[in-house]
Amino acid sequence: MSYFFDSKNTEQMPKGRVEGIAKVTGKAKYSAEYDIPDVTYGVMVGSTIASGRILKMQIEEAMKAPGVIDILSHENKPYVSGFSGMKEMPDNRFGLPIFYTDKVYYNDQPIAMVVAETIEDAMFAASLVKAEYEEAIPETDFAKKAKEVSLKETENDRGSVGAWENAPYKVDQEYTIATEVHNPMEMHATIAQWKPNDKLVLYDKNQGVNRVQSVISSLFDIPTDNIHVISEFVGGGFGSGLRVWPHTIAAVMAAQQVKRPVKVMLTRPQMFTMVGYRPESWQRVKLGADKDGKFLGVIHQAKNISSKIQGFSDGITRVTRKIYGFKNVKTEEAIVDLNVPMPTWNRGPGDTTGCFGVESAIDELCHELKLDPVDVRLKNIAPYEMETGLPWSTNYLNECLEKGAELIGWKNRNPVPGSQKEGDYKIGYGVAVGMWGSGRSYTGASIDMQKDGVITVRTAMTDIGTGTGTGMQNVAHTVTGIPKSKIKIELGNSDFPKAPSQGGSRGMASVSSAVYAASLALKRKVAGYAWPDKDANTLNIDDISLSDKGITYKDSFLPYADIFGKNNLNDIKVEEFAGPGEERKKYGFCSSAAHFYKVKVHEKTGKIKMDRMVIVADAGRIINPKAAANQVIGAGAGGIGMGLLEEQLIDFKTGRLIGNDLAGYHFAVNADVPLIEVSFIGKPDPNINPSGAKGLGEVGIIGAAPAIANAVFNATGKRVRDIPITVERFF
Ligand code: MOS
Structure with a gap:
């Protein structure tokens, strides 16, 4: 029996967010409120x-x-x-x-x-x-100091460096990315209240x-x-x-x-200095291939800005060891400590940065070899998790590429740069992919049922706008049978069952398992109260279902009122925890996405407009298609920021930031964002957890910036290796 998304079940079809009305009516209280x-x-x-x-x-x-x-x-x-x-x-x-x-x-x-x-x-x-x-x-100039800092081996190398050195076709290029600041809409805020006996409450x-x-x-x-x-x-949040x-x-x-x-x-300017940012970075990618575009070896070097207080490595080369079937890999990294605020994880940390280098270099190689960038990527899909040697549990990167190519009409693209025009614009198509390790963590959830059959599902996990609560409601509904209108969701409270932080695309993969376990436990517990003569633990769980009125087991039905009445109950409570297990030793887990973009570049002004963005993601089972698509749209908009707009500048003399507000620091706004076309492969991962859901958020942005840069190259023949691609860098 499948407990999850079923298009014939209208109760399961996407509706709005569980917290949507509270948010748009101002009833939702944010920390400072x-x-x-x-x-x-x-x-x-x-x-x-x-x-x-x-x-x-x-x-x-x-x-x-x-x-x-x-x-x-x-x-x-x-x-x-x-x-x-x-x-x-x-x-x-x-x-x-x-x-x-x-x-x-x-x-x-x-x-x-x-x-x-x-x-x-x-x-x-x-x-x-x-x-x-x-x-x-103060030392504040990253480009200057980066030259003086030596790289260190990451100790995850495989194969031989000679594979790159002796490759018949080689790319050796440098790439840089400006500092990017998270700037969620809500300011960071804390209300601290001490209570008697060393008790502390923090909003x-x-x-x-x-x-x-x-x-x-x-x-x-x-x-x-x-x-x-x-x-x-x-x-x-975005990591802040x-x-x-x-x-x-x-x-x-x-x-x-x-x-x-x-x-x-x-204050908004303090959001630029006090809660982290994606560190400015430098990369050098050396990529070698044979004449058919089969990758022979890669050497990936990276440096990122860090503060003097605490070292922070963004992990830029991690993705290179995972994303393709590279047999020969050497990765080196270094941090460059300066008199700047502390950086931290931001929107697909490390991998988003690393993929800009690698996915740009692949495009350069394809251009040189006159090979199709989609074919070359398909040819180099990692056959298993290269770093561990474990078989993939699921990896549908190939299907993401094939579906994306189909949706954007890739076969009609002219690979000759600068050869396509629409009115005053040159147009171009670009592709890039992203991958992210699919994690899950030990997570708890509880369910509390009241006499009227209303249940409240709780976890300590926060929902930072990703749709976690909405997904939890889907899971609780599909497993118990209780209609969504009778399922309340409460999150983000340390009094609720423990949960990991929401980040690193782990939220849904982690909490769905806990809600699944709690939902099953609730069915058994209610059955136990309903039919004390039966051993509830031995009943076939699929024969038990809950509704808004009561419990059904095969042909028997009992209303909640009777169950609560005869057992003298005020509520029925369950709490369950779920986490990763032996499957982690047997399989490699990844989520991935392919980004196919069309850009328009104005011939006279150099203005770059995103014309189409097709993003196809493999994130296992999609528990709530609407919330999941929303997340990818948001990530894609972040990708536009990274590729074209976002850049935190610093005055080297004083170490003060320049343009540290929402007027001076440019995000992608609605006018910059086309209709982002999101598709999912949607095949459940049978091993990761009971829901089959893998992580999603990060792969919506990993690969976005190089897809833009590659499209700009196809449109104009100008290869931009330093992003954002602002007019002065480009025109
Ligand atoms: Mo994130 S950087 O997954 O909050």
């Missing part, structure tokens, strides 16, 4: 230099300002056990030891936080806080409540159970919510210091 009695407001103050030391904080003026309660800094802070006794960082788990150092590592590093009665008072006072510094000359924007719990627990030396983290609604940032720690410290709740919400 909770009304907490007696709350105070914290505003972060950033350093005005990029390197050096604070000699003295100058807070006298600010302290006299109206409404000010206290000003935290390294000169005035509560005891934090995790920071005390910590010597000079470099490799601590917490990033910046906020208020526990007088050192300045980057411009706009938080050096103080004003706590005041109102947000206006706090902002005004924050503008008066100054510091006396001992200034050093916090993040992608994983249990992670926040454990970081705060070890920093402040209080048990995780004492910390209640609530992130019921999250207005986007995967770690705990200084403003959250500052809120907890301030609440301890002033003995009142403290609310901190970052």
